[in-house]
Amino acid sequence: MKVRTFTSAALLALACCVCFGGYVARTRANAPGGTLYALRDAQENIAYARVIRLEHSGSRNGVLLSTFERWNNDESPGSFLIQQSRDDGQTWSALGTASDGERGPGHPWPIMWQPFLFELPQALGRYPAGTLLLAGNVGSRGAKDTHFQLWRSADHGAHWDYVSTFQTGGSVNPGRGIWEPFLGLDRQGRLVCYFSDERQFATHSQILAHLVSDDGGDTWGPEVADVASDRQADRPGMATVARLSDGSYLMSYEVCGPPGCEVHVKRSPDGDRWGESPFDLGARPETPDGRYLIGSPYLVRTPGPNREGRLMLAAHSASLTKGGGAPESGQIVLLNSRSGRGAWSWMPAPSRPLYSPSGNANTVYSPCLLPSRDGKSIRLTVPSGGAPLGRESTQAGPTDLLPYRDDFAAGTDAGWIDYGGEWSLSGAAYGSAGAAKAVAGSTGWADYKLDADIKLLSPGQAGLLFRVTDPGAGPDDVHGYAARLSSVGGALTLGEEDRDWKPFASVTLPEGVRIGVWYHITVRASGDSLDASVQRAGERAAEVKVKARDASSPFGAIGLSSWDAQASWRNVKVTK
Incomplete structure (x- = not known):
């Protein structure tokens, strides 16, 4: 598909800056990424x-x-x-x-x-x-x-x-073009070119097809249709293909037409035969918290937590199954460790694209993913703003493999998405003000231990989120659990966040919770068993602990949250 126009709602706004408490704060988390290439002139x-x-x-x-x-x-x-x-x-x-x-x-x-x-x-x-x-x-x-x-x-x-x-x-x-060549090898070791084809426009606005070369690209065989629709207006296109651990293949692509350009996937045993019929449009990857992708997808397979590895899928934007755009649209990567079967999870992308006011850089049009050789990091490259005329931005960030660690010493918040409030980096600490929430890691994480240091910089509550899914912009607009540290009453409280706050248990610190002092919080989730503990960071004082049981959130990402206080975090770590 050769389309370069997207609604402004689908494009991410430029970051804004305000000052508070010694921080230079951005209104969105997630690093904008480095520059691979900057536009040279307005032409x-x-x-x-x-x-x-x-x-x-x-x-x-x-x-x-x-x-x-x-x-x-x-x-x-x-x-x-x-x-x-x-x-x-x-x-x-x-x-x-x-x-x-x-x-x-x-x-x-x-x-x-x-x-x-x-x-x-x-x-x-x-x-x-x-x-x-x-x-x-x-x-x-x-x-x-x-x-x-x-x-x-x-x-x-x-x-x-x-x-x-x-x-x-x-x-x-009128549509008569060919678009988006993608090269790979089929199971026989032959060179394959997958592409989008409008040349049958009278019956198909666009189809996905492939050619095979037996000699490394000197000559090519006949065109073979892979994905088509029985509705003329539908436009499957922009194919990318990943080879799976068992030698089979998975193709990702968009299907444009009513209700939009939803991303689908389809399976092949050999890279040449895609289902019993081209008219099988495949399946739409979705997450349990209702995220699915829209437009110009890119699929890769990386080393992962099991023999099957991990599939990672990015796209132009994201929507919600309940309707409307996802709040983290353009900033997430979908994950699957079952060769594309079953539900997918999601994680923040390494960077957030910036809208290009000039229009010369087509923001987020066809993102590219490149995994590290060990599968521990992923590089996202996208057209973006952030330069006078626009640029290609590129940024590597962590994948969902555990252990996960972020000490913010690199001066970047790559791999975090915020949902309100004002966030900033100062030294090796990440800070927020007001009702603020930032999420990292994978919504597919289940049993794990989360450690972090936290310091309240003003009276109020701040803490850690865990098993986070379906986050939104409101203070309690999230499904999952929280360990809240409060200067009012000097307590650590463990409870559930589900569009409202439901405390399970609370414990008071002997000396209360002091403003400007670093505390170390640990939370553990194993099945329905939840516990949290706190002590002064860097000291050997006895931990203050609180426990609860609940099974309503069996998996989810991690988060940092301040409800009514200014706070800082450092040394975030997740282990099994």
Whole structure:
């Protein structure tokens, strides 16, 4: 699907800043991410980034390569820029370019859309493992033509040779185009290109299909339909594919049309046969607390807590099954450790995209996920604001693998989402004011231990949340449990949060709760057994403990919350 217009409600607002109590506070948590590439002038437009890690390139293994959509308003000739990072995404430098390889009247064409980088994991045809392929959608002036072109690099991305134009399509309007090539290997080890196709517009506004190459991309077989709808207006598109632990495959894609562009998934035993019929539109991944994704999905499989690994799924935005947009829309990643079967959970994305006022960076259009080799972190790359004209932002953050730790020493709140209040970082502490809540970790966590230091900076209550699901902006707008520390009465209270506060048990500290003093709180959840304890941080004083039993929230993420106080947290840790 080649659509670049989204409602302003789906785009995230720019962060605002106010000052209080020595903090410079933002009204949203979640770091905006570093910069992979910043727009150079008002003519330039970007979107749709792709990042890979070299794994079959000898001494170059571990280097990150990136590219992204790029075109100019004045329709001057364009090119894909290939960038590299030798420090795991901290800094980026130019490496190479790939331009329109066709010749003849009107060439070189100006539009460079939907690139995809792929490193051969094994020899294919005449080409050894480590050979790089770049597929892209090159458009003519006025987008009257769309051509899939393929380039090949034998020197790890520094130089690119045009191979061929292996599919040709028509214009954006009326729909006759081809879109979004995605390269991978099928179970037989053959090169596959999945893509979106509008060329059967009379019967299908758009379908998902694939081509197979037996020789590493020199030649291609016939088109095979993978996903279609019996309603002409439906538009399945933007496929990404992950290979599962048993050798089967899962495809993610959007299905645009009434009621929107919902993200679906579909299974294949071999990467070539997708269900008994293309007219099977697959299933919509959902979480138990009612989140599902909308538009331009990206799916990866990472090392995980079991043999099946973990599937991670990002998209442009998120909605609620009960209606309306999710409060964390554009900031979450869905998780599944059962090869895509059953319910999914969610976690905060490593960064939040910023709306680009210029419109030159198409915010959150087709996010890219790149897991670390050990599965402990995930890198999100998206078009975003945060530069005068826009940029491609990139940020790595923790996944849901335990143990989890955040001491905030890096000066970032990557992996946290807030739901109200004002949040800031000062030194190695995370601070809030007013009725504030910030959530991290996975809504799929069940039994765990949560530790953190907390300091009240004004009279009132603040504490820890655990087994959190379905959070919202109100003080008690969450389902889960809380351990609240209160300066009024000097007590630690354990209770349930479910759109209202239901205390289970409370214990008073012998010396009360003092303003400006660090306390260490520990909470444990195991089945229906819940307990919390508190003591002065860094001291060997006896813990004050409180216990309860409740089974209404069997799983959920962690959180920090202040109900009516200014507070700080540090040394957050989650273990099994």
